[in-house]
Amino acid sequence: MSQINRQILLVSRPQGAASADNFKLVETPLAPLADGEVRVRNHYLSLDPYMRGRMSDAKSYATPQPLNEVMIGGTTGEVIESKNAAFKPGDKVVGMFGWQEFGTSDGKGLGKIDDTHVPLSAYLGPVGMPGVTAWYGLNRIIAPKAGETVVVSAASGAVGSVVGQLAKQAGARAVGIAGGPDKCRYVVETLGFDACVDYKAGNLYQDLKAATPDGVDGCFENVGGEGLDATLARMNAHGRIALCGFIAGYDGAPMPLKHPALLLTQRLLVQGFIVSEHMDVWPDALKELGTLVAQKKLQYRETVAQGLENAPEAFLGMLKGHNFGKQLVKLI
Amino acid sequence: MSQINRQILLVSRPQGAASADNFKLVETPLAPLADGEVRVRNHYLSLDPYMRGRMSDAKSYATPQPLNEVMIGGTTGEVIESKNAAFKPGDKVVGMFGWQEFGTSDGKGLGKIDDTHVPLSAYLGPVGMPGVTAWYGLNRIIAPKAGETVVVSAASGAVGSVVGQLAKQAGARAVGIAGGPDKCRYVVETLGFDACVDYKAGNLYQDLKAATPDGVDGCFENVGGEGLDATLARMNAHGRIALCGFIAGYDGAPMPLKHPALLLTQRLLVQGFIVSEHMDVWPDALKELGTLVAQKKLQYRETVAQGLENAPEAFLGMLKGHNFGKQLVKLI
Structure with missing residues (x-):
């Protein structure tokens, strides 16, 4: 019996303010992994203001989020299964799996992270x-x-x-x-x-x-x-x-x-x-930021919603400033 | 009998649109030259949009034009008398003598120019x-x-x-x-x-x-x-x-x-x-622009008002776009 992946899709574009109606929660069976693929259990989903821009199809710096697909978003989590030599179960990773509980990838755009001194959630905030x-x-x-x-x-x-x-x-x-x-x-x-x-x-x-x-x-x-x-x-x-x-x-x-x-x-x-558009600075910047967080020289605060189903409400609240610090959704 | 210098002063600041009432024409006797000084008969006065900003005392990049002083402005003309070794009668010069027929200077801010291939007026326009x-x-x-x-x-x-x-x-x-x-x-x-x-x-x-x-x-x-x-x-x-x-x-x-x-x-x-604020580029820029004008590779057009007394009207017209190309006042 295949496992179920819960996902949130964008199903309509906002007319004026974004609303919960723009999103839909669906359950999708996970397909078996193909060779070269890696499967991740997402622990944290990042909610960010830029996502509001992607919901519209107005001229912007990014192509709009396609309708009826999983909403875009940064995630951190743990590899649970791998047919890719670069990853093994237990690896902690940061990626862009979007608003869903599991992510499947060929490894591109997936980065291994060390949560010894910096918690997983911080890789979506001050060290992300x-x-x-x-x-x-x-x-x-x-x-x-x-x-x-x-x-x-x-x-x-x-x-x-x-x-x-x-x-x-x-x-x-x-x-x-x-x-x-x-x-x-x-x-x-x-x-x-x-x-x-x-x-x-x-x-x-x-x-x-x-x-x-x-x-x-x-x-x-x-x-x-x-x-x-x-x-x-x-x-x-x-x-x-x-x-x-x-x-x-x-x-x-x-x-x-x-x-x-x-x-x-x-x-x-x-x-x-x-x-x-400035990927060249990421390695230096992340190194500096990670060191500051590990040394407690960079403070940060998180607002954490629990469960994928609460992501739309948390996102809409963040657009109105209801969050306090980085808005996350904890998925596990 | 000393010679008379006609000058235009700023006597009030605009409330809303600038008007002719903001200016006043006065006649001032020229004092004898002191040692080190040079006297210039101004041939052309430059009228420029930035002058409108100087008429106000709102926060801006420059100190306001003081009231009851000669309006600021670029000029080109000819040295008529000199007690300064760097200048001799007949020299053509560019300076900032403002809205008046004669300028007196210790030589600072006064530049010699060559009108063999580039006319005097162009040093207030494409080569200025x-x-x-x-x-x-x-x-x-x-x-x-x-x-x-x-x-x-x-x-x-x-x-x-x-x-x-x-x-x-x-x-x-x-x-x-x-x-x-x-x-x-x-x-x-x-x-x-x-x-x-x-x-x-x-x-x-x-x-x-x-x-x-x-x-x-x-x-x-x-x-x-x-x-x-x-x-x-x-x-x-x-x-x-x-x-x-x-x-x-x-x-x-x-x-x-x-x-x-x-x-x-x-x-x-x-x-x-x-x-x-970028004086470092002036020498290279002026050299390039002067060459282009001398070679007729840079076209320009002038609107020339005749006589100092017509400077205010020409200036106000320029602010409304009545000029066509560089607005100048010919003083001689």
Whole structure:
């Protein structure tokens, strides 16, 4: 009797906000392994804002997620069966198996990881795609000098939390923007940012101004909208903006940039980027990030949903900022 | 009896649109030259969009033009008297004497120029600040590859006309945006652009789309507003935007960028710049531009107002696009 693989498919594209109706849970029997293949029991599924972009078929940097196929997503887990000489049962691996309990692969795109000092879940966070995203935007675009000020939106999140901590290690002043007093307290007290502005407090620009007395030299933008407008108005000459996310705009609401002329008057650099186009930096970045996590010099926080069936709800909540730190789904 | 120097002062700052009331013509006796000084009869005064920014005291890249002082501006002219060993009567010079008929200087910031093959006026246009602005933004920010498409706004103007011609020489497709059929015809037929879109025709996005069948790889932005929105919507992945001017926004009208999320989805680079911060490129750029003008390989057009007293009207007209090519005032 073949084992059952539970999977979540994208079955429709959002009209406006994404909803649970866009997803469907199906059960599919696992086919026997072919020669060269390896089978993985996924332990963690990563939920990330970029997935909202893939749900639409609008022009974007990636081809849309096809309908009626397993939703895309990063996973970590354990090899349970292998007909591939490079893998053996018990190996821990990171891959892109998507929203399902088991993954089957010819080994391409599957990386072995060591969970002795870094837990499996962290390979989907600070020592995974979000961590490298933070590393790239901060080091390759913002490149903060000691004494400069770096503002990070979604500061308690998987990417933002790493940006601010790396900025601090570079000698910069790190200022976060996050939603609510709990997240802001965490950003300052646990992550060690110099300040954090609560955008839900209704006084974003004035609060940001108070938190950035010397202006802003680097902006790591994960959100867009009002926070970006406010940060832009605080930018110093020759500032750098790493554009990483526009989560507020994914639902198609118009979200203009109010004062683009500041880009000229302050001679700013803006660079949009997607970390998968910069694979050359991954080995160095992951090595550095893994060392920092193993040495407890890089803090991170996770919100973990239990069970594949709860992935859509967890994902929709994350788009609304209900998560606190990296959003994961534990599958086992 | 001392000679009279006619000068135009900025006497008030614009509330909304700039107006003739902001300026005042005064007559000032010329003091005798001190040792080390040189006196120049200005032949041409340059009028440039950046001056509108200097009239305001809003946060900008430059200190505002002080009230009740001679308006800032580039000039070319002839030395008429010298107590400075580096200059002798008859020398042709380029400087920043501003809106006045005579300039007096200790020689700093005054450059000797050769008008044998390049006319004096061109040192305020293609072989001056506008030309170097075009050279820097095109070569150092956009850096077009052969076969790529570069869009230039204000394409018939002092900067835009050079951008497109240099882009063509780099093997790129040059597409202009200009106001009215006469300017568009000039841009294509005389300057040699591949196409020019008339933003006054009321169909900007569709016309630009038709003129850029392969999308847009580089944007040299002199204007902002609707043209920038349209160009942004045509940008290919990894496109570059050189932000040089926001003339439409100088009067304080809100001019948001409609779809900033495209900067991320297309992984675009935006760089605001002001050419006076890149003095290191001027010698090479001016040499190249001077050679091209002398060899008639770089076309340019001038609108010349006669007499200092007409400078304010010519300047205000230029801000509304009434000029055709580089706006100058002939003072002699």
